[in-house]
Structure formats: structure tokens, C-alpha cells
Amino acid sequence: MTWNTYYTGTGQPRPQAWLPPAPPWRTFPRQSAGAVFQPPEGLTEAVNAALCLRRPLLLTGPPGSGKSTVIEQVALELGLGPVLRWQITSRSTLADALYRYDALGRIHAHRLSRNHDDASAVVDDIAAFLQLGPLGTALLPTRRPRALLVDEIDKADLDLPGDLLDVLERGEYTIVELLRESRAAAEVRTWDSGAVHLVEDGRVRCSEFPFIVMTSNGEQEMPPAFLRRCVRYTMPPPTVALMRDVVARHLGLDVPDHSPEAELIQEFVERVGAGETVAVDQLLSTLHILNGTPVTDAGERERVKRLLMKDLSRA
Numbered sequence: 001m002t003w004n005t006y007y008t009g010t011g012q013p014r015p016q017a018w019l020p021p022a023p024p025w026r027t028f029p030r031q032s033a034g035a036v037f038q039p040p041e042g043l044t045e046a047v048n049a050a051l052c053l054r055r056p057l058l059l060t061g062p063p064g065s066g067k068s069t070v071i072e073q074v075a076l077e078l079g080l081g082p083v084l085r086w087q088i089t090s091r092s093t094l095a096d097a098l099y100r101y102d103a104l105g106r107i108h109a110h111r112l113s114r115n116h117d118d119a120s121a122v123v124d125d126i127a128a129f130l131q132l133g134p135l136g137t138a139l140l141p142t143r144r145p146r147a148l149l150v151d152e153i154d155k156a157d158l159d160l161p162g163d164l165l166d167v168l169e170r171g172e173y174t175i176v177e178l179l180r181e182s183r184a185a186a187e188v189r190t191w192d193s194g195a196v197h198l199v200e201d202g203r204v205r206c207s208e209f210p211f212i213v214m215t216s217n218g219e220q221e222m223p224p225a226f227l228r229r230c231v232r233y234t235m236p237p238p239t240v241a242l243m244r245d246v247v248a249r250h251l252g253l254d255v256p257d258h259s260p261e262a263e264l265i266q267e268f269v270e271r272v273g274a275g276e277t278v279a280v281d282q283l284l285s286t287l288h289i290l291n292g293t294p295v296t297d298a299g300e301r302e303r304v305k306r307l308l309m310k311d312l313s314r315a
């Protein structure tokens with residue numbers, strides 16, 4: 001039983017009050033969501049087609065349908081390394097996703113070192129002020145393709161999808177700041193924490209196209225030239241059988257027929273089928289709290305359910 005009155009609203013300190021253990025997806029060290037993902041019908045074919053063709057996979061579907069989690073499972077199964085994540089906003093640019101150059105920071109550091117008494121302390125290493133972004137890191141030469149998530153691409157500026165495809169067709173880019181300074185080689189920080197890569201002659205070219213998953217909530221239509229170069233898959237509405245598997249994987253819970261938990265799953269599937277926006281994680285959270293809680297207060301149970309299972313498209 002997870003549900004209890006921890007906070008009472010009396011303002012009386014109870015520093016030793018018992019708190020419940022966190023749900024498995026809110027504990028440290030963070031567990032990979034990929035290990036417990038259950039692919040809906042047809043998704044594995046779409047992933048395999050994208051892998052075979054070395055083309056991006058475009059996943060469309062409502063919030064909470066599992067789009068951002070798919071790549072975790074693919075990377076985990078196929079040993080593609082930690083997933084590189086590029087979270088798109090209306091301000092995202094292709095240049096920032098390739099690399100960033102901190103020109104101001106470099107000028108500042110140069111000035112500081114010039115003020116130093118010791119002349120040998122004057123350093124001006126451009127590499128310290130360059131960092132590859134998620135896309136720039138995904139295009140580094142590697143033995144296995146890297147996994148790159150381009151999350152919520154429909155939030156992008158209109159030009160971004162086209163610009164991105166252009167880079168992906170070529171599989172290479174140039175760091176003009178290194179070219180300009182005729183640097184033969186520079187150790188540049190990558191998007192992976194702490195790692196550096198030796199960039200020669202200011203050019204980066206992949207040896208394998210990365211495995212890319214792009215997600216979209218369908219807020220914006222993508223141009224046909226973009227769609228032509230992707231494998232597309234729309235997350236289907238959830239089924240009772242799939243949700244039972246998801247619940248079993250996440251919560252280790254075998255839901256008996258005709259139980260309150262089975263009813264909750266049924267209701268979730270019906271609501272999503274009727275066009276409401278309710279996410280899988282809302283169902284999991286509700287089951288986590290209510291599972292095993294004796295229905296002593298049916299009113300409270302109903303209130304908790306309503307609180308957690310609210311339609312996401314409404315206030």
C-alpha cells in the first residue's frame with residue numbers, strides 16, 4: 001500500500017514521519033526506461049526498416065505514448081551507447097546542435113592571461129572554447145552507429161527540418177573556426193560528458209550514419225521532401241493487452257480480471273480511444289498509488305484517480 005496521509009496540513013512538525021519508497025522510475029541510480037518498454041504492434045518493423053536503410057525514424061503520436069522511450073530500447077539492445085538527446089524548441093538551430101563556439105569566453109580568458117605577470121601564462125587554445133552538440137557528436141566516426149533522439153521536431157522553426165536533412169545526407173560538417181586558424185588537429189569536447197575527440201583539419205565526417213529517432217506530437221506538418229527521407233510510424237491507440245504488459249513490466253503487477261486495476265486499464269484505453277489525451281505514465285502513477293490500497297474510502301480513491309488521470313489537453 002502506497003497511499004497514506006503523509007502531509008496532514010496541521011503545520012505540526014513530524015520530522016520522523018514515514019515516507020513511502022519512490023516508484024521504480026523515480027529512484028537513483030536512474031533505470032533505463034528502455035529495459036521495460038513494450039513496443040506496440042508494427043513498431044519493431046519500422047525500427048528495423050530505419051536501421052537497414054540508415055534513415056531517420058519519425059514517430060508521431062500524442063504525449064505520453066512512448067515516442068521518446070523507443071530509442072532507449074533500441075540503443076540498449078544493439079549496444080549503440082548512451083542516447084544523444086537534442087530537445088527541440090522554437091529557438092533550436094542546426095548550428096548549435098552541431099557545435100558551439102564561445103567567442104566571448106575566449107576573449108575574456110585571453111585578456112586575463114595577458115594581465116598575468118608571467119608571459120608564459122598567455123594561452124589561447126581555441127579548442128577549450130568549442131563543444132560539439134548532440135548532432136555534432138552523433139556524426140563523429142564510430143564503429144557502431146550512435147543513437148540520436150531529435151525530440152519534438154514539430155516545435156522547430158520551419159527551416160530546421162530541411163537544414164537537418166541536408167547535413168544528414170552528407171554525414172559531415174566543418175568547424176569553420178578551426179579552419180580559419182589552420183589548426184591541423186584540435187581536441188574538442190563532445191556532448192558526452194567529459195569525452196573529447198581529435199578533430200583534424202576542422203572537418204568531421206561520420207563512418208556510419210547515426211540511428212536517429214525524431215518525435216512529433218503532430219503540431220506541424222512536415223514538408224514532403226523531409227518525409228520522403230524518413231521511415232514513418234504513428235503510435236497506435238493503446239490496447240488492453242499492451243497496457244497489461246506495460247503494467248507488468250513497470251510495476252511487476254499481474255492484473256487480475258475484474259479487479260479495480262483492470263477497470264482502470266479498461267477506462268484508460270477507452271478514454272484514449274475516444275480522443276482524450278491521457279498518458280501511459282499517468283496510468284502507471286495511478287496504479288502505483290492505488291494498487292493494493294484497500295478500498296476503505298471509495299471517495300478518496302476516486303478523488304486520487306481524478307487527480308492523476310486528468311486530460312492533458314485541458315486545464
Ligand SMILES: Nc1ncnc2c1ncn2[C@@H]1O[C@H](COP(=O)(O)OP(=O)(O)O)[C@@H](O)[C@H]1O
Binds near residue numbers: 033
Ligand atoms: N509501450 C510502452 N511500454 C512501456 N512504457 C511505456 C510505453 N509507452 C509509454 N511508456 C512510459 O510512459 C512514459 C512516457 O513515455 P514517453 O516516451 O516520454 O512518451 P512521449 O515521448 O510519447 O511523450 C515513460 O515513462 C515510458 O516509460
Ligand SMILES: [Mg+2]
Binds near residue numbers: 067068151
Ligand atoms: Mg517525448
